[in-house]
Amino acid sequence: MQFHSVPFLLACVFAAAASGAANAGVTIEFSESAPKDRFEIRNDSGCSTGPFELQLDLSGSAGKLIFDTTGNGAGVSVYQPFELVKGQELLRIDRIPSDGDQRIEMAVTDLRPGAIVEFTIDVDDTLPASALGQTRIDGSEIAGGQVFLSANGAPPVNGEFGTDGKALVNFAGCVS
Template identity: 40%
Template sequence: MRPFILALAVCVPSTAFADLTVTFRDGAPKDRFTLTYQGACALDRLAVQIDLGTAPAGLIFDTTGAGAGVDVFQPLEWVTGTATTSDVTDGDTLLSMTLEGVSPGATWAFTVDIDDTTSTRQITVDGSEMAGATVTAEGQTGAFDGSGDATVPLQNCIS
C-alpha cells in the first residue's frame, strides 16, 4: 500500500514556492541593497517596490545635495544585474523597479544613499532603522527586520 501512496504523491502536481530576499547594508558613502531570487523557475521579469516610508525611522532616499537629505548624497546606481527603475528624487520613500532576467539564484544589487529623519545621526542608517520598511513583489509583501533583511514569499511555478 505504501508504494501506491508514494507513487500517487509524486504524480500529483504541486506548487513550488520561491522567495525574493532583499538585504540592506549601510556603507560610506553608499548604502547597498542586494536582491536575490530563490526560485526554481525562470521568470521574464519581476516587479518590485521598496517602501522606506513604512519604517518608523523616517527613512528617505538622499540622491542630490539640494534636497531633503543631509550632507553626503548618492544617486541610485545598479552594480549587479539589470533593472528598470522609477525616477528616485531626493526625499522619496518609494522605489519601483522591474527586474529582468529572473532566473534561479539571480542577484541584483544597487547603491544609493539612505538618510533617516528622526535621529541626530541622519546620515547613518543601520539595519534596526530599516526595520519596518517593506518590499512588495507579485502582490506579496515582506518587511525588513532589525538586521536589514527582508523576505517576500512568492509563488513560483507549477511543477
C-alpha cells in the first residue's frame, strides 16, 4: 500500500474539481420477483440530470433475456405487461415492449438527486437449461445486457449489467 502526503491528496482533489463539469450517475437495477420483475432507474449523483434518452438492451445478456408480456407469445408460463409504478411524471415511452422484445426505449425528463423511476414487467430467459428455469432470472443471466444513455446532444454512453443486476452509466449531464 502506498501512502501520499496530505498536500498531494488535496492537489488531486482540487485538480479533479477544476477539471470540468460534474458527472451525473444513473443506476439501473433489475430485481427478480414473482409475479413481476422490477427495473429501477435511480439518480445516484448529487445533481439533476436534465433530460435524457435511455435504452435497455437485453439482447447481449448471458440468458438471452426477453420481455414476456402476453400469455400466448415467446415467454414461458407467467407473463406480466409493462407497468410504470413510480416516476410517471418523469418518463415518456413511445412504444410499450411487445412480447418477445429485448429492448425498451424511454425518455426521462429529469432525475433529481435520489429520484427513482420504477417499472415492472416479466423477464424470461431463453436458454434450454438454466439455473432457476426460464421464468426466474438470476444475476448471471442479465449480465452482459446493455444500457445506452444519451443526453444534451452528446453521443450515447453505455453501461453493462453485472451479475449483481446493476448497470451504472456516468455522463456529463449535471444541470444544477
